[in-house]
Amino acid sequence: MLALKQEEDVCANFLHMTSYENRMSRTARQFLSADLGNRYHLSTPEAYNGLDTSVLIGGFSCRALPAIHNLELQATAAACEMFDASHAELRLVSGVHATLSTIAALTQAGDAVYSIAPEDGGHFATKQVAESLGRTSHYIAWDNERLNIDLGGCAKKFQDISPxxxxxxxxxxxxxxxxxxxxALLPKNCILVYDxxxxxxxxAGRAFQRPLLEGADVLQGNTHKTFPGPQKAMVLFKDREVGRKYSNTVSMGLVSSQHTHHTIALCITILEMQRYGKEYVxxxxxxxxxxxxxxxKSGIGLVTYQGVFTTSHELLISSGWEDSHLAAADRLFRSNISVNGRIAFSRPTLRVGVQELTRRGMGMVEMKQIASLLATVITNPSKTGQVADQVKSLAxxxxxxxxxxxxxxxxAGQR
Structure with a gap:
């Protein structure tokens, strides 16, 4: 127990700039250790009419949790409004669980599932999930100069193997x-999923694209990155009936316990994002x-297209180290700065995100200070660890x- 407390204290002294983490509010986090987390919360919001003391699923009855059902109804409506959806499924317990459920529920054995290759920025697990479910896995064409999908290349691939x-x-x-x-390139019955x-x-903050309005059939994602909730997932649908069929399939074998404590924390975070999301984003x-x-300005190279390095929360550092990107990442770890070293767009990079820094209230003044700290450690191995005290003070x-x-x-704009 002491070792775990010490680990938590170490984390508190870090600048967490990994793109896959964030910090929940105390309001949401308090329910992760509440007794409600020991209680099963089953079925969907639509199955609860606000009056029942029990929930019936396929002949199995269990006690309802009215306060959680009502919170979930509010959060589901808010999620549909934020994401332009007609149906929302909040029971998935992780991003990979959502991916498995979506492929299992919306495709058949032998179907061709296209995704983004890991070296182009895709998730390492998608291919394995598709193939383990008896689907065939294929990668879409990618343009590493434009840092985006190669539509012409995709059209040729889709002609050879229809998705x-x-x-x-x-x-x-x-x-x-x-x-x-x-x-526009896809067959009529092909499902387009935007993860x-x-x-x-x-x-959610209406500051990026709006996939369901642009043609995606399904919008999904885990809920602990730029969306600052627990490690869980949500799946949203343009078509209500497709969403309901999906939820029925999930109910019949793809989820049992949805992790009640995480559901409460997610619902609270959804309502926080409905109120404060635009300002935060x-x-x-x-x-x-x-x-x-x-x-x-500090001489650190970034991955860019036509001089633009990002329109999102992420940056990809592409140069500045004399050794390797992984060695530079290790120096940053030892300086209390957490980033990701990875291959992206077929080149070695350090992937950084500002979502948790923003959630903690940091603004432009802090970004300038943090850029200096990053540049110092990346470019000068002899400085490894020497900036740790500055990082601790800032955190x-x-x-x-x-x-x-x-x-x-x-x-934060005043900072």
């Missing part, structure tokens, strides 16, 4: 994907542009969670 599903699982989303144009695990918060984008500009100055029910009023 039943195209799954856009992009993990380094610097720019919008051409959803509308891609949809927004990295950009779900941006979409605008500050996040401002911070990303500010950090990128300051890094370039200690921002203990709260902003843009939430904890501290709803904040103007």
């Amino acid at each position: 039943s599903m195209v799954f856009l699982d992009h993990g380094t989303p610097l720019f919008n994907l051409p959803v509308r144009e891609l949809k 927004a695990s990295h950009t779900l918060g941006l979409i 605008q500050q996040m984008l401002t911070n990303a542009r500010s950090l990128g500009t300051e890094l370039v 200690a100055d921002f203990p709260d969670v902003h843009f939430s029910f904890d501290t709803p009023s904040y103007d």
